Amino acid sequence: MVDMTVQTAEGEAGVGDYFALLKPRVMSLVVLTAAVGLYVAPVPVHPVIAFASILCIAIGAGASGALNMWWDADIDAVMKRTATRPLPEGRVEPGEALAIGLGLSIMSVLMLSVFANPFAGAFLAFTIFFYAVIYSMWLKRSTPQNIVIGGAAGAFPPMIGWAVATGGVSVESVLMFALIFLWTPPHFWALAIFRNEDYVKAGVPMLPVVAGDRATRNQILAYTLVLFPVAMALAFTQVGGPVYLLAALAYNARFVWGALAIWRRDEAEALADKFKVELRVFLESIGYLFALFIALGVDALLRDLGWAWSGWPVLF
Structure with a gap:
């Protein structure tokens, strides 16, 4: 190579x-x-x-x-x-x-x-x-x-x-947009807490620099909780299906669990382990979007093959 x-x-x-x-x-x-x-x-x-x-x-x-x-x-x-x-x-x-x-x-x-x-x-x-x-x-x-x-x-x-x-555009494409839009802040703020010194040196007003880690932890949890129902709503559109529903349930539960782990920490605890929890949540959240969009594609493929459940509830 x-x-x-x-x-x-x-x-x-x-x-x-x-x-x-x-x-x-x-x-x-x-x-x-x-x-x-x-x-x-x-x-x-x-x-x-x-x-x-x-x-x-x-x-x-x-x-x-x-x-x-x-x-x-x-x-x-x-x-x-x-x-x-x-x-x-x-x-x-x-x-x-x-x-x-x-x-x-x-x-x-x-x-x-x-x-x-x-x-x-x-x-x-x-x-x-x-x-x-x-x-x-x-x-x-x-x-x-x-x-x-x-x-x-x-x-x-x-x-x-x-x-x-x-x-x-349509409701389906707007929900796909919302999925990424709401995922982005908790994903990057977890990294920003881990890399806070970098942003301080660069003079970039990331949330941990301006508002502190405690406020950022609160925001990470809040956005992750709002993300959960939006991700689930996409399952009940024309593009959703059982594969996406299962993936959304699993990955959102994991994301919320990680956000809770970040939210529970005090600064002394975070400093003691060099913000390894924040880094872990950041790295795990990368796979979140890949998994959910691949699941959407799998459901579409199953429909094309005639294997999808015809009675899937469409609410949006």
Whole structure:
């Protein structure tokens, strides 16, 4: 296997550095949720169009990542978690990251408008703008609610996938959006408690920095409790089914249990074990969205195969 991290010369960027600009881990979740949103939609899409559309959405997500890294290069340099990214280490020039981000943004939006429909293309353009400008350039450095409002950018992909198939939105796509939107704050705040010193050094007003760990623990539990019924509501729509219902019950119960574990802790206890509970909940919550969206896809596949229960209750 070729190591994409190998550089061509000292101080020069390799293929892996440019790929890292696109935030591939984030892109993988975007691709999954957008693909599921497209697949579970009631309007069938030709496989070639579906593949091209998901590729465009992935490119758009990568463009957002490059623009985010370009803008945040200064704070990335002082945070332990991000200090080894290509821009802080000088392997990629800021101008290169900006050019890549803008170029890929334009290309992905235009291509999706052609392959799918103008509404989906416009939705992708708005999502890129929301993440790069509204979140990265404005909210992230100005308010402790940055991850709450800015989290909408990461919640739009299943709606874009749905729009590729249907040309619009519906209660199902809005609930998929809400699932990600409500998951984002407790997911990132668990990390923010664990990495609090990083955000203090960078001057980013994450909730633990501004309001303290106790208030953040309360908010993690509150959002997780609100997330539970929203996740369950999706089970009783046209896209829900028994596989998703079981997955939602199991993973939401686990998420609430983790949020309760975080909420119960006092600061002395948290410091004693170096915030390992918060890190565990953060890592476990990554699998939450993957599991639930895969379950939605499995239910859709069962319906396509004629194996689904025809009497499944649809309430929304």
